[in-house]
Amino acid sequence: MMMPLRLNLLLLPCLLLLLALPAQGAMDQLRERLYADYGLDLTGFVETRAGLRTQNDDYADDLTLAEARLQLHLSKDVGWGIFKAKGDLLADGVVDRVTGRMRDLNLLFFPARNIDMKVGRQVLTWGTGDLLFINDFFAKDWQSFFIGRDDEYLKAPSNALKSSIFFDLINIDLVYIPVFEGSAHISGERLSYWNGVLGRTAGNDYIFDLEERSSAGRDSEYAVRLSRRISSMEVALYGYNGFWQTPEGMVVPAMQLRYPRLQIYGASLRNPIWGGIGNIETGYYHSSQADHGRDPLTRNSEYRLLLGFEREIGHNFTAAGQAYLEWMMDYKEYKETLSPGTPAKDEYRQVVTLRLTKLMMNQNLILSLFTYYSPTDKDGHIRPKVQYKLTDQWLLEGGGNIFFGADNHTFFGQFADNTNVYGGVRWSF
């Protein structure tokens, strides 16, 4: 049964793209009619992507990505507010499923001259890091990020209420997420990971149960940002009260992963410097359920620091680097309570990143490379990508996710057998 469905799913993208060829004019007409008759603004795309492991993985299939996706984005200005609906229909050949998922379903309105309020499903981001997040503690989808979906899908949507209040002196953003959802972590379903219980890499053969975090009220998240611009400098203070976004704790004897409670206090600064843009961001992560390091099954509190700099180093050529530190608190207690045989993490985990972006052929060819490297974990992740805009509608893309590490229990090292290459075609309308 499995094979025919998978074949059908792989045929689907080809059909969709063939349909797209003569659809250009019809789609423009439909769009104009929707706008003229109903004030509805429609955009979207159809795409197909496929990705493969470049080596064998004992615990996962060769195929990392085989999918067709339709995204529709509708919005309407109703005068006193703006309604937005954006959703994806995904035919996923790796897990043999067709799913629909809303990324946006929200209403933005203005209860006062200096207040913007957005209610509903939405993607949330703030902070200054580039693919390293300290105060941006909103949901992410790491699985999509590691298998070569568009960067858009790293940001997972949340059901939230966001209000932004603008004063002359300061801007205040308040976010309330009634029910915690968490990030899509690497569970083993598609990518193999280090399993501390088995003491080896695991995949589909061992997917942990997750503790429920779904009661409104008790499992709510709150986030706040105070920001202001002083001349060219942007400064911000952040606060968060909720949970680790990835399951950083375990409940025994149920052997369930859980999302421990977490509070974050942070700050950031971004300013032009040395002909480019520099940024500093810091945050203290208070992991209250770690019991000051005495609970070995819950991630300890930590202090995080990030320094970044970006500038043009040539014509249409930009380079950006970041240095990042995670400093584990109560390290002595951590070492003391660590179960024998479990590899210990470093007290100071460091990561450096480098991003290179080169635009060529009237900016229609985009070559980019993003690299994470941790000198303390001796592991890393390299993300080369090539995008070519064949026309204003057609985009071709190819890239890779290369993981390496000296050990198989470190953050990037555990994914070494997931190294993959992927390619895709997208038609936008």
Next chain:
Amino acid sequence: MRTKNLFPLLLLAALLAGPAMAAPDIDDIISQANNVAYYSGDDGRADVAMTILDNQGRTRERLFTILRKDIEEGGDQLYFVYFKRPSDVRKTTFLVHKYMERDDDRWMYLPGLDLVKRIAASDQRTSFMGSHFFHEDLSGRHLDADHHELLEENDTFYVIKNIPKEPASVEFASYTVWIDKKNFLPMKAEYLDKSGALYRTMEVLEVATVAGYPTVLKSRISDLEAGGSTVTRFSNIKYNLGLDENLFSERYLRRPPREARQ
């Protein structure tokens, strides 16, 4: 005490300025041309349609709305750009705070990622949206970046040659601008490369008077070296809308104002 001492100086200055008034001063010409080209009214808006023709005859379209507010005539300015086409950049917004005394601040908002990205703005002579227009062609080149020389004055034009003060920072060795004597609009520019060859031109193809301001409706930049050109058309042009300075902030990057979406 002080005013007394200044008086002879002022007199001297007036005497020196006197003879210069007879022939138009080159600095006056270029600053007036700059004001007409980039500072009409206190603010303005336009819908912009770019047709990019590449050297293989393929075309691409860019549609966006641009809002501008002057902080000071001939000085600092604020720009807001709201992209409409192609659809992969639809609703992307772009904000520029242009300064005379330091590098511009630029931000871009990517709606799919909900990300406000700050852009390192050192190179003004990079393509705007893959077109043959540079960022500098749209928001103006700093007047004091070049030495200016009046080559010729005929019945129609002031012809001015501009030589960069920092040749290493730009791709041209010099460029010559034809400024219309009746309204001070720069109507044509020719760029010479380091070997003295003409490789890039700007031509104004259509002009109209909008709300009393001479306004370019259509212009073209051609790349004679690599081939290809971009024609830009401006429509729905309005001046003195009374745009609030607050529109040019992160708040409106995330939710473009109605003035840009219309």
